[in-house]
Amino acid sequence: MAQFDLSDAEWLVIEPLLPKKGRGPARRDDRLILNGIFYILRTGTPRSGWVKKGELAESIGRSRGSRTSKVHAAVGQKGRPIRLAISGGHVHDSKLMPDFLDWEVPPLAIVADKVYSSHKIREAIADEGALAVIPSKSNTKKQIPHDKNLYAMRNIVERFFCKMKDMRRLATRFEKKGANFLNMIFLFSIRCWIS
DSSP, rough: OTSSSSOHHHHHHHEEEEGOSSSOOOOHHHHHHHHHHHHHHHHHOOOOOOOTTTTTGGOOEETEEEEEEEEEEOOOOTSSSEEEEEEEEEEEEGGGGGGOOOOOOOEEEOOGGGGGGGGHEEEEEEETOHHHHHOOOOTOOOOOOHHHHHHGGHHHHHHHHHHHSSSSSHHHTSSSSSSHHHHHHHHHHHHHHHH
16 A cells, blocks of 8 residues: 555545446546545646636636635634635635635634634624634724634644645645636545545
């Protein structure tokens, strides 16, 4: 078994979820294919250049002269991703906050960075029935207190991003299409959930 291959325990979780063999030519070994996908996810394979046409539609933005993308994530207490989104590097983080609200079962608290400290976002979180644990920006006239112990748990999402950046293909975004990039992030997330 190679370094990044699925363990036997991980394979036992994934195998029943795969489609059964159907009509047509016989498929290759599913485990071998998935191991190849995870290998590419971890090591990356260089692509030649970026396409400029339709960059905004593919969640590619310009930030300080280069093309960039941002990954936005909501994770649970164990650091497993619950919601994911991507945007261009020039898009302010708070613009994607509506994608991370409207929960079927609202969380008790939403811990977020200072970027999300606007009154509008705090109100939306309160409307969800959750506690907003967000420090105020230093230049805010009216500082809103927050629970420092709960805020310390924000490192859980930071650890998720650290693990994600170990995947070279995600850290450097080899995918040109936004949908393909997001799908690679979903594959990484599946690995987080089953390990």
